Amino acid sequence: MWLMVLWRAKLLGAVSLFILLFAISSTFLYFQQAGIVSRSFADRGAQTAFFATIDLLVNTLTLGVQLFLTGRILVWFGVALTLSFLPLLTALGFGALALAPTLTAIALFQVVRRASDYAIARPTREVLFTVIPREDRYKAKSLIDTFVYRLGDQIGAWSVAGLRWLGAGASELALVAIPITLLWLVNALWLGRRQEQRAQIRSAE
DSSP: OHHHHHHHOHHHHHHHHHHHHHHHHHHHHHHHHHHHHHHHOOSHHHHHHHHHHHHHHHHHHHHHHHHHTHHHHHHHHHHHHHHHHHHHHHHHHHHHHHHOOOHHHHHHHHHHHHHHIIIIIHHHHHHHGGGSOHHHHHHHHHHIIIIIHHHHHHHHHHHHHHHHHTTOOHHHHHHHHHHHHHHHHHHHHHHHHHHHHHHHHHHHO
């Protein structure tokens, strides 16, 4: 039944694609991070301290943006541009990793990307559901947040494993991830425009 709901509602299908591409890109980045950190720190304690620092910076930045900027960003730029910020940032981040797969690059990329996801992308994504009928929304949301996300995670893991088997290194993995994030960017822009159109129709009614 849930799959039929996604098939019937184009907006919900596009939301599913958004989550799928987000999860795939996140898995690519996870393996990039694991490889770079393992090469940079031989000691497990140093690796743990590095990840703890990343988490602290992400949480601090997320809190600051949520308190002072999230609502304003949505008002200033609208749903489409705000939703496309994370895919665009991710494409630029993978481009930087393709040129310089270093510890500094992965740290900056992770902090800015994760904070942008928590503080900007997730609240904006919830706005999309405001123009979807309540029954369809509740039927599909749990499927999107669980099955679709895990599917993207698995596809990403299989893709990275296959590319590494073919001999791809850190730079090559980043280059492969860029077209995925550009497709994600197009999807985000379409989603945002569609939501804005439906919101205008509802206001007129």
